[in-house]
Amino acid sequence: MAAILLFLLFLSTSSTATAQPKHTNITLESPLSATTQPTSWLSPSRLFAFGFYREGTGFKVGIWLETSPNKTIVWTANQDDPPLSGNSTLVLMNNGLFLKTAGAPDMIISGNNSSLPVYSASMLDSGNLVLYNSDYKSIWESFNYPTDTILGGQSLLPNYQLFSSASETDHSTGGFQLSMQTDANLVLYPKDTSHTPGDAYWATGTNTPGNILRLQLYQDGSLYLVNATGYNTSFGARRAVANNGNVIYRATLDVDGIFRLYSHSFTRSGISTMKMEWSALSNKCKVNSICGVNSYCTLSTDDKPNCLCLPGFNFTDPDKKFVGCSRNFTLEVCIDKKENFTYETSTVESVQFLDSSYATLSITKDECRKVCLDDCNCEAAMFENEKCMKLTLPLKYGRASESASSIIFIKVGHESSVDAITDSFPNVTRMVPGEIKKEPRVKILIAGIVLAACLVASIAFSCFLIYRNRAQSYKKMKDDNNLSLSEEIVLRSFSYNELVKATDNFKEELGKGSFGTVYKGSLYNSNRTVAVKRLEKMVEEGEREFRAETRAIGRTHHRNLVRLLGFCDEGSSRLLVYEYxxxxxxxxxxxxxxxxxxxxxxxxxxxxxxxxxxxxxxxxxxxxxxxxxxxxxxxxxxxxxxxxxxxxxxxxxxxxxxxxxxxxxxxxxxxxxxxxxxxxxxxxxxxxxxxxxxxxxxxxxxxxxxxxxxxxxxxxxxxxxxxxxxxxxxxxxxxxxxxxxxxxxxxxxxxxxxxxxxxxxxxxxxxxxxxxxxxxxxxxxxxxxxxxxx
Missing domain, CATH: 1.10.510.10 (Transferase(Phosphotransferase) domain 1)
Structure with missing residues (x-):
């Protein structure tokens, strides 16, 4: 009987020990050093480690999978901090895990979210670093703060994101993010965008109001969206096949902005083999912002993305072509136009930009080119599906189009660079008079005088036509009570009398701003209400500077900025018209x-x-x-x-x-x-x-x-x-x-x-x-x- 009792007691003790998590050698005051052993804490299987890893000329703190020939980093602490020096140490204390560096204040790596002090920590075989209290209850886990990766058994919770790394060797925050949205949709965006549908370049399409989902990667490699009741929603990620427990799965937002599922198979000798099991996108050019502004992406023969500048643009940084491109000529200010300034359009076929246009017209291809050329606000136009979309710089999300009907007309040229552009791009459509051939000086002088006289006459006649056309357009707009801004214009130029009438002689004051008073108004007796700011304390500005700044502000479009609709700079009056x-x-x-x-x-x-x-x-x-x-x-x-x-x-x-x-x-x-x-x-x-x-x-x-x-x-x-x-x-x-x-x-x-x-x-x-x-x-x-x- 005593033997039976001892046996049962042994079973009970064994069961209790098994139920508790394994706590290896990570106790309070256990230090790690960047340069002297120990530099990391290993999981029991020795496949995962937490500690210092080398990056550039310094060190970072993180968790990695022990693969060969290089470590596979799966989590990084304080991603955007600069690399650490060799005299840095990590110490587990009763209020968290702290990084200590000589000459700098202590930095907390893992916070203590409990009123109970930290008792110990463990690096688990799942790749999760866990801090425990004295009852062996988890009070902090690295799994709750993913960076670019989730591992088997880990979730991406609603309203959480994965951020790509800057490069394979730089694990600071990169240019892309995967967001598990509260509307149940898993979406890929370029980082630092306003998360509009136009910014998204991949989504599960599972958005359902009221159905809160999390992204779950299981130990067997299956990747699902899971709701609170445990119901799994498939979104196209295929199930990987486990290999007798010798396979580690990870889902990573890679540096190229694509979300992928990987498997790492390990032999008994520790040799590992990596395999990509699933990818959200196969075409890397479909990643928004894979190439920077004013450039577009094409795939090379080995399916690698290649960034190209538009005509009239050069790479901003030739060593980093993905950053984008800048103009190689000076663009005139839309107002105060120079008569000797010449523009041309260059055509790029089978390329599209997903950026929103400020005007869309139903016209022909030839009309589209000409309309953009004649509009100084238009810096490029995209003609696609019988629609002409007028664009302003910077152009975003450019890529080679699968549709041959997609055409970009880009405005190029400056009086000092026309020849260079024409030589570089033979398909340029010239919109200037033919070149003057070399002649004797006397003939050139005579021709110049004749041309000058013709030019003066042409300018006078043009001014008359422009004045008459604007007067008729204004009268028609006024008669028709047309309140919407013309799709041909970015900002509307108002007359002072229009705004006096709109505000009922500045009757209802809404408030005072830093440069003047704001009044409530209604344009052309419409139902649309606006706010009119009458500038009173503005520092003296020249007409060109004021209009240039107004134009720059007018191009700002963001859901968290009040929209500037128009302006008035008649005489000494300066007014700005905003949305109400x-x-x-x-x-x-x-x-x-x-x-x-x-x-x-x-x-x-x-x-x-x-x-x-x-x-x-x-x-x-x-x-x-x-x-x-x-x-x-x-x-x-x-x-x-x-x-x-x-x-x-x-x-x-x-x-x-x-x-x-x-x-x-x-x-x-x-x-x-x-x-x-x-x-x-x-x-x-x-x-x-x-x-x-x-x-x-x-x-x-x-x-x-x-x-x-x-x-x-x-x-x-x-x-x-x-x-x-x-x-x-x-x-x-x-x-x-x-x-x-x-x-x-x-x-x-x-x-x-x-x-x-x-x-x-x-x-x-x-x-x-x-x-x-x-x-x-x-x-x-x-x-x-x-x-x-x-």
Missing amino acids: MSNGSLANLLFKAQSRHDWKERVRIALDVARGIFYLHEECEPHIIHCDIKPQNILMDGFWTAKISDFGLAKLLMPDQTRTFTGVRGTRGYLAPEWQKNTPISLKADVYSYGIVLLEIICCRRYIELEVPDNEIVLSEWVYSCFVGGELRKLLGGEEVEGKILDRMVKVGLWCIQDEPALRPSMKNVILMMEGNMDIPIPPSPTSSMNISF
């Missing part, structure tokens, strides 16, 4: 509402604003420093989408500029410290202003409040003291919110308002941090300095 925003400003929402706006809505608004600023900073040409980010300049449309306004006269940066000198612009309280130091202003000035606005969104109060306790008067000081003291919920006035998101928002805001511009993150990193796709270091006091830069 029916739900007022963010300032009213935060500071004047009777109750706090919903927390999730405020988080969404903060992201809307960040995306709008990011577009101004990095996606539009030229880059724009807004200079006056504040709640009064953030307006809400009828669907409560936040849109940035009052950027019509912000500071434009030339393509080669990162900083500029300018007079002080903006509003006290939101101004970055560098405005007062007579130092160059960079994009980071807007980041500072955004940080102040973000703190105001969190707390629903102004930056300065006098009727509060002394330690709460200055918002940034109060927020930082609450952050250091672990009392962030004081900021919410009893509002119940998710602690992790609150902590993340506060840390982002504190980083944004650092005194030193180099310490502030870029708007790209702000968005990544707010979305939870980038680790956030502990911020210092906003007025202190540290040797960290984003």
Whole structure:
């Protein structure tokens, strides 16, 4: 009987030991070094490892699969940080896994999401690094924060993304992302786009309202979309066949922007063989942004993508042809046209650009070429399926078309470069008079005088025809009460009298901006309402400069920017006409509402604003420093989408500029410290202003409040003291919110308002941090300095 009891006790002990996860040698204070052993922690099978791996001249921290001849990196910590030096170490502490580097502050690699301290960690055979508490319960897993890969047993949860690596040897964030959307659709986009259907280049097409799905890769290599009840939805990824447990599967968003499923088979001796099991796309040119702007993708004989510039363009960086192309001649400003300027069109067949057009016409191919040539706003036209689409630069998502009917007409030429372009592209259609042959000087002089006289007469006659045509067009437009902007025009030029009438002599004031007053108006007695800004305090600008800037702003198209519809520069009057925003400003929402706006809505608004600023900073040409980010300049449309306004006269940066000198612009309280130091202003000035606005969104109060306790008067000081003291919920006035998101928002805001511009993150990193796709270091006091830069 005693023997039976001892046997049962042994079985019970064995069962308990088996149920608990294996914890190898990863205990508290266990260090890893970048250069001396141990440099990594191995999984029990020794197929996976966590630790330091070499990248470039330094080291990164990550998880890899031990394949030959090179490691297969499956997860990277702090992707976009620069490579680490050889004196870096990793230490497991009771509040997380920390990276220590001499001369720099400690950086957390894996946070502790529990009130219980970390007790141990384990590198599992699944490739998952797990931190445990004293009850062996998981309190942090690398599987919950994927970078470019998911492994067998791992999920990509709703509202999470995979980001491609920059290259095979550089595991910082690359140019593409795979998004598991909350509408149940799995979609591939170029990174840093607004995620519109036009940006997507592959999708499962499984979007179903209310059906929340996650992407699940099973241990046997099957890849499915799974809902909360475990129901699997197939989307075309074929099931791989396991090989007696000796196969590791991974699904990776590769550097070329294609999502693929791989298998790694291992022999008993440890030799591995990799095989691609499934690919989302077979044609690499179908990846949007595989080639940069103003270029298009063709496949070489070995199916590799090859980027080519359009006629009249050269590679921006000949060593990085995927970056895109720039014009090799100077384009005239649409206004103030030079009479001696000549244009030509060059034709490229079987090429298409998926970028949206500003006008689509039902005309013939020859008419399409001529219409673009005659419109100084048109920089290219695409003729396809009997439709002419007029385009402006930069042109995106270009690729060789399978349809021979797709034709691109690109406007080329400058008086100093016509011959060079003609020699390079013999199919150029010339639209200038024939060349003057070499003649004796006397004959040339006589011919010149005759031509000059003819030219003067032609100009006078042309001016008369243009005046009469415009007068008739204006009268017809007025008589027909046609309110829509003509598809031939990007921005509408209004007369002063039109806007006086539209605003009923500037009767209803909507608010005041940095350069003037905004009035409500209605064009031509229509149902469409607009906002008209009457500029009153603008620095003197020449006519050419004002129109050039207005044209540049008019080309900005983003869901989080208020749309500029037109302008008036008649005499000394300067006015701008914007779309009307029916739900007022963010300032009213935060500071004047009777109750706090919903927390999730405020988080969404903060992201809307960040995306709008990011577009101004990095996606539009030229880059724009807004200079006056504040709640009064953030307006809400009828669907409560936040849109940035009052950027019509912000500071434009030339393509080669990162900083500029300018007079002080903006509003006290939101101004970055560098405005007062007579130092160059960079994009980071807007980041500072955004940080102040973000703190105001969190707390629903102004930056300065006098009727509060002394330690709460200055918002940034109060927020930082609450952050250091672990009392962030004081900021919410009893509002119940998710602690992790609150902590993340506060840390982002504190980083944004650092005194030193180099310490502030870029708007790209702000968005990544707010979305939870980038680790956030502990911020210092906003007025202190540290040797960290984003």
